[in-house]
Structures are given as C-alpha cells and as structure tokens.
Amino acid sequence: MKVLSPSVAFTAVSVLASTSSAGPTRRAKCGLPLVQDKALVDSILIDDLLGCAQDLEDIAYSTSRRNRVHGTEGHLNSVNYFVEQLKSVGDYYNIELQEFTTEVTIQSKASLSVNGETLEAGGFSFGNNGTWADKPVVSVANLGCNAEDHPDSLNGAVALISRGDCTFVEKITLAGEKGAIGAIIYNNAAAGLAAGTLGGVNDLIPVGGISREDGLRLVEQIENNAAVTSSGEFWQYIDNTTSYNVVASSKHGDANNVLFLGAHSDSVEAGPGINDNGSGSCGLLTIAKQLARWRTNNQVRFAWWTAEEEGLLGSEHYVNVTAASELDKIRLYLNFDMIASPNYVLGIYDGDGSSFNLSGPAGSAQAEKLFEEWYKSEGLPFVGSEFNGRSDYGPFLDQGVPCGGLDTGADGIKTEEEVALFGGTAGIWYDPNYHSAKDNVTNLNLDAFEATSRAIAHAVATYGTSWEGFPARNVTSLTRRSSGYSKYNTLSRKSRSVKKTYLEVSK
Template sequence: MKGISSTMAITVTGLLALNGNAEPVHYPSKCKLPLVKDKPLVNSIHLKDLLKCAQDLEDIAYATPARNRVHGSEGHHGTVQYFKDTLESLGDYYKVELQEFTTEVTLASAQEFSAGGVTYDTDSFEFGNNGTWTDVPLVNVANLGCDPEDVPDTVTGNVALIARGDCTFVQKITNAGAKGAVAAMIYNNLEAGVASGTLGGVNELIPLGGLTRADGLALAELIEAGETVTSSGTYWAYVTEATSHNVIATSKYGDPDNVLFLGAHSDSVDKGPGINDNGSGSCGILTVAKALSKYRTNAQVKFAWWTAEEEGLLGAEHFVNTSTPEDLAKIRLYLNFDMIASPNYFLGIYDGDGSRFNLSGPPGSDVAEHLFEEFFAARNLTTFGAEFNGRSDYGPFLDAGVPCSGLDTGADGVKTEEEQKIYGGIAGETYDQNYHSAADNFNNLAHFPFEINAKAISHVVATYAKSWEGFPARLPSNSTSVARRHLHPRSSGVPKRHSCGVTELMEY
C-alpha cells in the first residue's frame, strides 16, 4: 500500500541537474600540478582516512531516529551532503553535481512472531506485504520450496514454514501462496542471524517474515514429530515516495572523450547504518578522489556515489538511462566497489574474463581484472574471481556495453576452507555475518582488506588516468556480445587535448 509522499528534502545551494549534453571543458587554474603517478598515489592512501570517513557515516546514521542511511531518509540526505561538501572542499578540481530523482521506498515499522506460546526474533523483508494472523498452524514445506510440488496441499489456510536457499524469496512464497498459504516464514540456511532480504519491488504476494536457522529448524522438527504448532504474526510497513540523489564528481582535468568512471552506492538498508555495505566502497573511492586532486590526469576521471542500490540499482540505472549513447560511449571503463571490508573476507576481483564463472564482460573488462590481479600478486596476495553477474551498480553499465571491473570481499556467501587457509577467518560462515543488519557498523569493518583494496583502486586509477595504452578501444554498444543481466526483484597515437588546453600526442 502506498503511503503519503515523503516530506524529507535536502537543502543544496545551486543544485545542478545532469543531462546528456556535453559542456565545454573548464580546466582548473592549478595547471602546474604533476601528472599522476602510480606509487605516490598508492602511498597516499591511508587506513586512518578510510576509517575517519566510515566513522563519519556511522555518526550521520546514528544522529537520526532511524539510525540508518536508507535512500530518501534523513540519514541518506546527510550522507549525500557529506560527500558533496567533502568534494567541494577540494577547490575547483571537480565539478560536483547532484542528480535528483524520485522513487518508492519501503519504510519498515513493526514485526512480531510467536509460535507455541514462544516469541521469536524475526524480521521483515523489503517490499514484503502487510499482514496479521492469530493462532494459525505452521506447515512444513519440503526441500527448499523452490518447486511447486514441494508445497503440500495442507498449507491451504495456514502459514508455510520454508528454509532459505537455492531460489529467490519471491519464488518460494509464490509457490506457497499458489497453494493457499495465508503467510510464510523463511528461516535462515546458515548461522547468520534472522533471515531477511528484499523482494525486489512492490508485489501482491502473501505476507512474509524471517527466522533464524536454529529457530526454524526447531519448529520444523516439532511439526515433523506430529505436533500442531500454531503461530501469530504481525508484519507492517508502508511504501512512500522519496526524493534521492546521486552524487557525481567529474575532474576538470583530462580528455572528456576517454573517461575513467568509479562508483559505489551510498545508501544502506533500513536495518542499520550500512558501514561495510556500502560505507566501505563509498569511503574507498572518496579517499582516492581526495588523493587524486593533487595531480593532473590525461583521462577525465569521474566518481559517483549511487543512491537506491538496495532498492534495485535504481540510482545507477537512472544515470545510465538518462545518458546519451554518445556519452556512454566515452566511458572507457567503469569500476564498481561494493563491500570491500567484510569481516570474514576473501579478496575478490570481478571475473571480467569469465575464467571462473564463464560469464565475461565487454572487451576491456578482462584487461582491468588482470591489472587488479597484478597489483595483488606483486604483494604476494592471492585473489579469486568474484561472480560477475551484474548484481550491483555496474549492472546497468554492463547492459549498456561499458567495460566493467571492481573488487569484492563477500556478503552472504559462505567462506570456503581454501579461503580460510589463505585469509584466516571462519570456513562455513558468511563473509559478512552482519550483512544487512543493525550490526553492520564501524566495528564490522576488517581493516586489512579495507586498506589494501583502496590502494588497489588507486593503482588502477593512476594507471588509466595517465594512459589507456594496452586497453581496447570501445566497441559500438550494439556490437557487444554482452547478454543483459537480470536481477531477481538486477587506439594509439591520437592527438588529444592536454589538461591545460595544449594539444599533444597522447596514448589512448
């Protein structure tokens, strides 16, 4: 049910609207800045600066009643203002713009569940529908509820109890609802807290709540033993319209026809401040943007902090959809950073060449992946290919045929024994045990991957901001072989203009 329109707003002087029309390039007055070099830029990235940014984001969230930074909220407006103010404090190095758009947001309010007279920890799901029931029996759903045949006929008029895993939440409760269930409870498949997540958008599905693995298994065993376990539940939330902003900073140095683009999402889920997801990525690229402002570049460098990623990549999608094909064709490479400091981490690089997951990106995605690999290998650090499925803000760029790469330390996937031997941590546990929870705060950050990943980002920035030598030219978007990713509700020796207005031969 759609609620009243949000009255939250951000006060910004001189708000700039983005459009697809190219503007004249204005270069900073400090044309005597040195050309960016790899080692100095990498050495200028320090853990203390990353942590200062992360602490600031937590403070912004905790200064609001909701204690989060969900898009459209007071906490997210504060986050946007923080990035804007920080970038503008660097003088005239970047053109800083706010791209505004309005979308729907789910504001959670109440969730309660009891069974057999016992009250259980529970959570709602984003875009879950409101519902209340009293003294309604629980019915076990076989296997994982991914096949309609898993759902017994006895679920009609009752509440389906389903284990998480193998298919989407939507598929599970669609199957249960089709058999007449009045609601569903999904319990976790790992010892990682209460099951929760998103249904991807407004829907007409049955109400849904989450349980821990231990509680779900205990209830399932009682039912399997023949006991009638009655349950009562209340899940209430409302959907409202919210205005939100992408923050986009474009260097006034560099060739605007050869753009290096970095992005990270700036919003959290409604459960907490989102300091690993994705304060880590946001702070990583902000720290690099600040360090880069001491140098001139041959390529234009653009940074973006996307809003509404947690709602389905809406901020990045809005940018891509409102950009002209000509402007998108100027982006040589898009780099995405989402969760780069997970506590039970692995060091992941998007599998742009498809060598691990057999799904490659547009030409250049593989080259960027290998550049990241070389950085870590030079420091005797092992990396793994991370699944390149478009389920973060690089997805819309992939769909537009833009080469993409990025880093990842894991979310709700499970750490393997091989990874445990390399990185330490706990095999069999999720990479971030506090993923999408109130405990994703400043203390949830792993310092080593946070710093080394930020340094890796600066290495790739220094390399391509100086020269695109060895990087393939962009293909027309209609000639790429990249298949569209669906989310579950996701040349050389060419004369170029010098940064200070002088034409010289550059390697692109």
C-alpha cells in the same frame, strides 16, 4: 573526527546552490603532472579511510534513526559530506547531484506465532500486507530456488524456506505458484532474522523473516511429523522519499573514454552501514581527493549511489536517464560495495566467468586480470567474486557496459580453503554484522580496507592514463536492456508509478 556541526546539516537548497551542473567538461591545459601509479597508490592511507568511515558513523549516530537510509537525514547529510569533501580539493571535478524519488517502507509491523508460541519475526521491504491464522507450515526442500523444491502440499499452507542462493522474490514466487498463502524465510547463518528487500511493489504472497535457529527447529518438527501450524500478520506503510546520487567527473581527461567508479552511499535501517557501504564510499572519496593532485589522460568519474539497498535504484536511475550515446563513452564501470569485511576475503569480480560461469561484456575479463596482477604483485591472495549483478554494476551490465570491482564478502559463508588463504573463521559470514546495528567502525577490517583501496587507486592510475590493451567498447545502444542481470529491475520500475499507498492484502 567530530560530529558535523548543525551549520553543515543538509538542506536541498544549500547543496543545489553550491554545485555546478555537469556541462562540457574538458579543460584544454593544466599544470598538474600526469598521474603516477605508485605515488597515487602510496597516497591512500588507512588514517584517511578510517577518518572518513568515522565521519559517516558520526553522521548516522547524530540522527534519531542512527542510520543512513535513502531519503533520511542521515543519508542526506552523507550526500552533503561527499560534496563538501570533493569541493575541498578545489575545482578538479564537475559535481552533479542527481535527484531521485522512490517509495520506501516508512513503518512496518510483523508478528508470527507457531503452535501458539510467538516467534521473533520481521518483514521484508515491499513485502505485502496479509494475515493468516492456524495454517499448516510446510517445509520447502533445499533453498527453494527450483520449482521441484516446492511440494504440492503447499496449497493453502505457509511455506518455510531457507535463505540463500537465489532471491527472496524467486523463492516466494515459486511457493505462491504452488498455492502457498504466506511464506516464512529463515536465515542461512546465525546472524539474526532473515531480512531484505523484494525490490519494489509486487503481488507476491506476504512473507516474514525469522532466525536460523527457529527455522531449523521448525524444519525438525515437521520432519518428525509433528503438526505445525502458524498465525501471522504483516503490514507496512510505504511512502515516497527523495535523495541524491552524487556524480563527480574530472574536468580533464578524455570524456569520450571514461573510467567510471561507483559505490552506494545509503545504508539499511538496522545501523550506520559502515562496511556496507561506508567502506566503498570512503575508498572512492579518499582516492578522488588524492587524484586531484594529478592530471589524467582519460576522464575519471566517481559516483556515490543512493537507494542501492532498496534494489539498486539510484544506479538504475542513472543509466535510465543517461543517453545510450553517453553510456557508450564509459569504457569500464568499477563497483565497490563492502571492502572492509571483518572476516574478509579479497574478492575480485569474476568478469571472465572462470569461477562462477557468469561473464560480462568484453573488457570485464581485463578488469579482473588487472586486479589479479595487482594483488599478485603485492603478494596478496585473492578469490573470484560471483558476477551476479547484485550491486550497482547490475544496471550497467544490463546496458552492455564492461564492469569490474572488488569486495571483501557479505553474507556468504567463509570456507576452510579461504581461511587458509586469509585467516579468519570458517563457517560464518564474511561480515557477521551484515545489515545489523553492529556494522560500525569498530568492526572494520583495516587490512582489507587498505589493500582494496590501494588496488582501486592502481586501477585509477592505470586506466586514467591509458586504455591500451583494453578492448574497444561494443555499442550500448545496440544491446540496451537485453541481458537482464538485475532481477530487481522490473519490479522497481513498476513501483514508481505508485504514488502513496497502503499495499493491498494479497490473495
């Protein structure tokens, strides 16, 4: 589809004026038929999914930054797009725009040399400013996720650590505790520089990201007892930006027994973010539009979250400003983040903990089972997806809300067993374009996109009709803020008190 004309370009005024705030949402009667599972599923067409993805790419490419980062024109126009599309089906939904402001990196600089040779390097969002000169580089064992991986020789040195398994924050915290004055993280796949976010303002040692190839070369030199020294300079400028969560609740259906589905609407800086997460956004939008032809017994609520890429901030904001008594009315939260990965698997969040030993609140296992049964009935293979809170369901898990979801893989490495099930290429990422400029429409896998979106529609029809057989909700107000699934949270909450600052050089 074509680029949006300037007349629909976002302004806060136009969007705020054009939507109603969420009020009492039940409508006594309506003439629509009760949702039919097969009919809803069969109404989800790849042309619609792809058309939406193309619209989001056009929105990104029509801006100078060519992305949809929280708070940028590309993201604000995405928000406006979701609102306009939802309004195109009439007054089926109460649409709420939830304003959210947080710090993001506006500008950054990264330079790194090793033994006098300049290496290509990048910074991490919320990485601290700092410089070092001619410091020894010490290799950290394994993936640097355990204290014993970090040797005593890190004292006064720069830690060289592989990406993978645990968060960047965990790795560089451990290195800092051993006295390292800086860290270099190398990628765990041949996919550009290691990059990401530290989730918020922090007091960690400065850190840079390099490629897997460069990282392994340095590890080999160190193992061969060559003297490896490094100089580095990292800084960034952080400022406040504002954007919006879009929350759309069906006007009919029982608002005390809500099915809630969410996907993040923002991208990273590197590109338009079409698999991550135009795909999940468009899956939900396409279903939300088709659902408007039907009545449901239970309220169905959709959210397009902002600032997920900054550390799950939009969804965290939602649960922070929503009363516990309202969160108690959410029977199930389903999350969709990357559902059209080029080297895909059909992943189901492992809510019962059978694959990864991390289970969710009662109901999470039933959600997993529903998707398993659906894929079986469609004759499709599936695998468990680690239930680690690393997307917008993390804040909901923290509040004791049962969660589920589907994804098709991000920066994990595909195994031979998975190739036997799904085809594709072993030994590389599920999405080789993850967080890069190549995450665009051309590289979506349409089979995965369609299969996943149909499965979501099946969940909407099932739970929109009845919660029979689904466990009663435990009481969120008794379990709030107890479980700590999302490691980002403490840091990001802290970051909000900082208004506008150059980060201090760390010690």
